[in-house]
Amino acid sequence: MQQILERTLAANIPERIAEQIRDLVARGRLPPGVRLGQAELAVQFGASRMPVREALKLLCAEGIVVHDPNRGFFAAHLSSEEARQLFKLRHLVEDALLAGIRRPAAAELERFAQRADELEELLNGGERAGWWVRHREFHQSIFDLSPEKLIVREAMRLWTLTDRYRSLLPLPQRSSAERTLVRKHELVEALAATDRRKVLHVRAERRRQFERLVLDVLASRNL
Amino acid sequence: MSTKKTKVNERVTSLPSVIAERIREEIGRGTLSPGLHLGQAELATQFGASRVPIREALKLLAADGIVVHDPNRGFFIASLSSNEARQLYRMRHLLEAEILASVEWPDRRRLADLEEQLERMEGLLAGGERADWVHAHRRFHQMVFDLSPHRVIVEEVRRLLRLTDRYRSLLPVNAPRGERRADQERHLLKALANKDRDRLLEHFEQDRSEIEAGILRALLDRGL
Numbered sequence: 001m002q003q004i005l006e007r008t009l010a011a012n013i014p015e016r017i018a019e020q021i022r023d024l025v026a027r028g029r030l031p032p033g034v035r036l037g038q039a040e041l042a043v044q045f046g047a048s049r050m051p052v053r054e055a056l057k058l059l060c061a062e063g064i065v066v067h068d069p070n071r072g073f074f075a076a077h078l079s080s081e082e083a084r085q086l087f088k089l090r091h092l093v094e095d096a097l098l099a100g101i102r103r104p105a106a107a108e109l110e111r112f113a114q115r116a117d118e119l120e121e122l123l124n125g126g127e128r129a130g131w132w133v134r135h136r137e138f139h140q141s142i143f144d145l146s147p148e149k150l151i152v153r154e155a156m157r158l159w160t161l162t163d164r165y166r167s168l169l170p171l172p173q174r175s176s177a178e179r180t181l182v183r184k185h186e187l188v189e190a191l192a193a194t195d196r197r198k199v200l201h202v203r204a205e206r207r208r209q210f211e212r213l214v215l216d217v218l219a220s221r222n223l
Numbered sequence: 224m225s226t227k228k229t230k231v232n233e234r235v236t237s238l239p240s241v242i243a244e245r246i247r248e249e250i251g252r253g254t255l256s257p258g259l260h261l262g263q264a265e266l267a268t269q270f271g272a273s274r275v276p277i278r279e280a281l282k283l284l285a286a287d288g289i290v291v292h293d294p295n296r297g298f299f300i301a302s303l304s305s306n307e308a309r310q311l312y313r314m315r316h317l318l319e320a321e322i323l324a325s326v327e328w329p330d331r332r333r334l335a336d337l338e339e340q341l342e343r344m345e346g347l348l349a350g351g352e353r354a355d356w357v358h359a360h361r362r363f364h365q366m367v368f369d370l371s372p373h374r375v376i377v378e379e380v381r382r383l384l385r386l387t388d389r390y391r392s393l394l395p396v397n398a399p400r401g402e403r404r405a406d407q408e409r410h411l412l413k414a415l416a417n418k419d420r421d422r423l424l425e426h427f428e429q430d431r432s433e434i435e436a437g438i439l440r441a442l443l444d445r446g447l
Binding site for chain 2 (some may be wrong): 057058067088
């Protein structure tokens, strides 16, 4: 049993390192274009180079990291051209996904409302890292109401790719346009009313506003 | 398992990616069937590589969902299911329509390239070389996608194509619709030459839904 446990943990090390690098990229700690040295990362994560390399390969498959065979790994660049196309994909895929979600059970709705409150608290406390993780989980749990698991996986992949762009924006601690945008209560209400069109509408509207914010920042930086 | 050199995408350069591409092809051909256990030691011998790049290749395939990893039992070729196939084709339908809407009309040189590719396909069909025809067919569609300036979306479609590829091995080797299938590409080429977007989309959809229907039939016949 112990041996199985150890092997399971060992197999998950690259995935856990990938998760941490994803988080650092999203938070802007690893800015776009920065070189990701395998030796440095190994020291930072207290791991050997093998799992670090595997983690970087996983992130390459996701598009967050790019690999140049001669120069190594880099955090992928951000550009308004890429952002536009990624958002276009998200609009297509998420609209299709949300059109097929099932009605959440009462207990699930309660959980959604709780999560929405938690997100507000994390924002109030300025806890960027925690908010980031929970925010992602919140959307994953809404997508999970769809029976189309493969499309859910693709939607989350695209979500991760656009979420990198969030590192360009400050954490919306005070009331602001973005603060309204990340408030989930309207979405939870639509889910509670089992109003699928409303859910679609709220999600689509928020996504488009987020896209505009990102594109404005990119334009102001000539990216 | 065949070890002949295969054409790889120019982006693919590292050893694990090359190995992954070759495993993908074996799956597409049906020589590695769904559910099969992929022993790292055996693969290392077959590819004449060490176990490290083999493991990396398997991880890459696992990230695509083509291979599944069980921490205790190792790597397996992912099973096929009509449910998954339907979702993959739904994704392709959405994304490919988006690309075709943005395709820039080809100039004379590009049209000539497409014509040449089409003739190659017709030659392969006439010779009954199904496996090579599938490759040439893929290449033709890739050339059409490449007329779109939306590189990010084209790249996503390329990923989805890799995922639906493995389902194509279910189709019979001697599809009886040979002539009709070549006609389909003729129509595509004509639509491009005539700058007729509606026809372009229509023929593309027709071609894809025929393949999808064939795949779903084959899956249902097998109770998948």
